[in-house]
Amino acid sequence: MQACAPTPPPATPSRRHARREDRLMLALAAPAALVVLLLLVLPMAWLFAQSFYDGGFTLQHYRRIFTERIYFDTFALTFRISVATTLLALLLGYPVAYAAARLPQRWRLVVLGLVLVPFWTSVLVRAYAWLILLQRTGVVNKGLQAAGLIDSPLPLVHNELGTMIGTLHILLPFMILPLYATMQKIPHDLLMAGSSLGGSPAHVFRRVFLPLSLPGIVAGCTMVFVLCLGFYITPELLGGGKTIMVSMVVSRNVELYNQWGAASAVSVVLLACVFAIFALIGRFLPLERVVAPR
């Protein structure tokens, strides 16, 4: 009988050590986990519960979202602007990150500094700055008119275009920084090896550098896209009131309906969309690598 009882594997010192280390790591993570639980998970659970509540259980908030056309239009517009902004940010951000990663230390600091300075300026201030630049009587239109390039001012702001310019400017660092972090870690030797094996610069870039920078691309795109989905001040100020994004509908629903449920439901649907996108990305790339590119 005694022979049948599974004998616990002898706890070797190294295994015991590992277990102790695990516990220590858990203890270290506990405060942060607690903060996340209290300030993020619980409020979100409350938000979720509210979206089904109107004096009792109800699905009316969701019914409204799926039956009234404005909600569909708003989500469609928000996703369109987010996709376009993400692609433009990648197009503009990739060369900057590439340059920063390949430049000598001194110039690298200059480039990263230029990326970060606007990052430290308030979103509101930057929206107003764009207004001054882009409006009918703004610097850009006046300049183009003075140069004789256009006869009448171009509608650069108070529309979708203005919203995208302002949003793109604010989100660019979120694309450049993860890209830079990934590119910086690509060993130069690999590129040299590619060249020495006869690859043209374009070929080496396409076959070696680009695939290795992929985690940065995914990380940057994910961040820009998700942040863009929730943008509020910029479309409010630069969209001329005609560019209605999801966050604006959330805020307006708090005013319009006498409960939080109407606004909560919109947020829950947006959140579900974000989770769906993450799940999709997770199928192509392990999320670990997206969050912490190596």
Place this chain on the structure above:
Amino acid sequence: MAARQYQRIAAAVLGAAASTAALAAGQITFVSQGGAWQEAQTQGILEPAAKQLGITIRQDSAPDAWPMIKTQGETGKPVWDVVDTPTVNCLRGGKAGLIETLDYGKLPNAKPMPAAYKSPYSVAYEFYSSVLAYSKDTYKTNPPSTWADFWDVKKYPGHRSLRNHPLATLEAALMADGVAPDKLYPLDVDRAFRKLEEIKPYITVWWTSGGQSAQLLHDGEVDMIMAWNGRVSDLIKSGANVAYTYNQGVLQSTHLCILKNSPNLETAHAFVNAAISPELQANIPLSIDYGPGNPEAFKTGKIPAARTQELPSAPENAARQALMAYEWWTSPEGEAAEKRWLAFMQSK
């Protein structure tokens, strides 16, 4: 001797206790919208009222008080007592049980005020107006003076802006369509939106904040705008070549209301009564471009005649405007109209 000393100490302790109790009762938290308006009130109304009543007034500010009113009302233990907020919030909150019903017996100063300036839950505190403003550079002679002119894109070419909100905008649309300012309510919502569809392609910007509306007119981004009178008069004072008319303006107000279950209900009533007294009300226009909520203020002699002319609630100006019916806007029809706005804005 010792006994007498004890008595004295006891009396002193009791007295101190009594005075702290009085102090606790004589304390309210007053909330307004911050900025220049809250500063003007601090001097003109809050400090004199605190002195008059011997109470302490703590201040808080919230540019948008509604979410807070809702949250505090639902907890049943409000931190705020008296709130100065757009009238729509008072009525909506009152109907939802978040705002106390006022005891007008304790508000003798409200007695001479017109019935339209009072509601079961709130009383008029100050008036502002949504007016037609324009650039004098663009319209030198014969400037636009009615909403029909605003809608007339042939006679008055130029860029236009309206507020991104149905309140006052639907009223303007109906006046543009020929409805008299005193015959607006109940609003013909379908007719108003039809009229708005007409002007929609010509609206460059639907503004959301007062600051934005001023900037649009100041920078020449638009030539004509519906904006709040105080914002336009600030521009005029700063030297901008713009003007406005009270003709067909929409007279709007903020009201004072008391949060449901306010722990200082008595003091709150006493404060509201003092705040709407003609004497203190007359202080408002001396430092800011808002009109007193109590018209009796114009009879105190404190407001110079030249100043009276500039104020939205001066009897002469009020007569040329439409008085917003908040009762209608908080009715089911009004709320439906508000919900329809978003769909209107989004349709191409």
